[in-house]
Amino acid sequence: MNPYDESVAGIVLRVIAYVVLAPLAGGLLAGLDRKVSAWMQGRVGPPVVQPFYDVAKLLSKEKIAVNRYQNFFVFLFLLYMIFTGSLFFAGASILIVVFVLVLASLFFVLAGFSVNSPYSHLGAERELIQVLAYDPVIIILAIGFYVVTGTFNVGSIYQASREGFLVLHLPGIFAAYLYVLTIKFRKSPFDLSMSHHAHQEIVRGLTTEFSGPHLALIEIAHWYENILLLALIYLFFAFSPVIGVAVALIAYFAEVFVDNAFARVKWQVMLASTWVFTITAGVSNLIILHYLLRR
Amino acid sequence: MSFLKKSPWLLHYNASSCNGCDFELFAALMPRYDPERFGVINTGNPKHADILLITGSMNVRNVEVVRNLYNQMPSPKVVVAVGICATSGCVFADAYNVLGGVDKVLPVDVYVLGCAVRPEAILDGILKAAQVLEEKYRAFQAGKTDKTEVPA
Numbered sequence: 001m002n003p004y005d006e007s008v009a010g011i012v013l014r015v016i017a018y019v020v021l022a023p024l025a026g027g028l029l030a031g032l033d034r035k036v037s038a039w040m041q042g043r044v045g046p047p048v049v050q051p052f053y054d055v056a057k058l059l060s061k062e063k064i065a066v067n068r069y070q071n072f073f074v075f076l077f078l079l080y081m082i083f084t085g086s087l088f089f090a091g092a093s094i095l096i097v098v099f100v101l102v103l104a105s106l107f108f109v110l111a112g113f114s115v116n117s118p119y120s121h122l123g124a125e126r127e128l129i130q131v132l133a134y135d136p137v138i139i140i141l142a143i144g145f146y147v148v149t150g151t152f153n154v155g156s157i158y159q160a161s162r163e164g165f166l167v168l169h170l171p172g173i174f175a176a177y178l179y180v181l182t183i184k185f186r187k188s189p190f191d192l193s194m195s196h197h198a199h200q201e202i203v204r205g206l207t208t209e210f211s212g213p214h215l216a217l218i219e220i221a222h223w224y225e226n227i228l229l230l231a232l233i234y235l236f237f238a239f240s241p242v243i244g245v246a247v248a249l250i251a252y253f254a255e256v257f258v259d260n261a262f263a264r265v266k267w268q269v270m271l272a273s274t275w276v277f278t279i280t281a282g283v284s285n286l287i288i289l290h291y292l293l294r295r
Numbered sequence: 296m297s298f299l300k301k302s303p304w305l306l307h308y309n310a311s312s313c314n315g316c317d318f319e320l321f322a323a324l325m326p327r328y329d330p331e332r333f334g335v336i337n338t339g340n341p342k343h344a345d346i347l348l349i350t351g352s353m354n355v356r357n358v359e360v361v362r363n364l365y366n367q368m369p370s371p372k373v374v375v376a377v378g379i380c381a382t383s384g385c386v387f388a389d390a391y392n393v394l395g396g397v398d399k400v401l402p403v404d405v406y407v408l409g410c411a412v413r414p415e416a417i418l419d420g421i422l423k424a425a426q427v428l429e430e431k432y433r434a435f436q437a438g439k440t441d442k443t444e445v446p447a
Contacts, residue, residue: 049377
């Protein structure tokens with residue numbers, strides 16, 4: 001059976017599958033993340049379904065808003081996160097996927113800036129720096145796919161990846177992507193904007209003023225985002241579904257390992273190291289590809 | 296059915312404690328006792344928290360802070376007085392600046408006794424508070440909000 005179906009029914013089916021299944025898979029991965037982290041710290045840890053309990057609890061709490069815009073922006077953050085993932089699974093242009101992904105992040109930053117808390121502003125500024133750090137890699141990723149396959153269309157890239165070994169053409173870009181995944185998954189040493197584990201450092205940064213149901217929306221948007229990012233890893237390894245899923249899961253749990261093994265760095269270190277790594281691994285990969293594939 | 300019982304998030308405030316109860320509270324939150332197996336997370340942010348844990352007695356300086364923290368928490372919410380000072384003021388009760396236990400200012404739901412209080416007792420108090428949270432949620436659903444705003 002060909003999982004990539006170009007017909008309208010096939011596209012609609014994949015988008016519906018993403019919208020319904022991504023939060024389930026993302027929440028389960030978040031639960032496994034917490035369980036594995038607990039084992040690494042010699043603890044029993046919460047049940048694997050704990051993230052679902054947390055979100056269900058948050059949804060049943062009182063709604064508190066300090067102004068009328070903050071929750072609107074959070075809603076847009078979730079909406080655009082679902083939209084970009086749906087575009088990806090519909091097989092649209094990867095450039096649009098990348099730009100809508102950044103747009104979603106910017107709505108989250110706007111939500112942080114729309115309140116008066118200095119912690120929230122600090123988190124929003126750090127989030128902007130994070131976008132500055134990871135965005136070049138994601139754009140280079142799209143260009144790399146184009147250079148190898150001759151198309152920006154996710155569906156065509158997927159077909160090309162099923163027939164050839166994309167990762168062998170793009171090892172540097174893949175490595176750079178893994179490096180910035182630490183930022184996107186909000187893992188230490190780069191969890192600057194929300195201080196995911198050190199909850200008290202900047203009072204959870206961006207999410208300081210968000211409570212109850214709207215905090216739940218942020219969490220759900222994060223699950224959608226994680227699944228999209230893991231699907232991008234799969235795109236490198238589509239020649240074998242087993243290897244593709246295995247590499248995506250290994251990458252996820254490697255990030256969990258890194259999360260527990262490293263202390264948080266300053267934003268200067270994050271930005272400089274990400275850009276240096278992007279240039280040495282990602283851009284040099286593009287340059288070498290240019291000479292290898294020159295006809 | 297709500298999930299409040301399964302994910303009680305904490306906020307800890309040190310009113311005017313001698314820090315004995317605080318050390319025991321931190322001990323209770325460390326891997327040895329692992330409260331996360333019950334879904335407990337120490338948030339440090341009143342807007343994310345369900346349970347307010349207060350150590351030490353109330354005095355004229357911290358009463359405003361405690362009231363502010365409580366008013367910022369979204370309902371349903373529970374207050375736990377941790378240690379004998381938070382419960383009654385203990386030996387400091389007669390001091391000129393001390394108002395007494397936490398219940399002089401906030402509606403306290405669970406009292407955890409001890410000087411200093413044992414980590415096991417704190418965990419027990421947190422789980423009791425989670426049950427109170429569940430009861431308050433039912434009242435909250437029925438439209439009867441608990442006193443959200445504590446007036447000055």
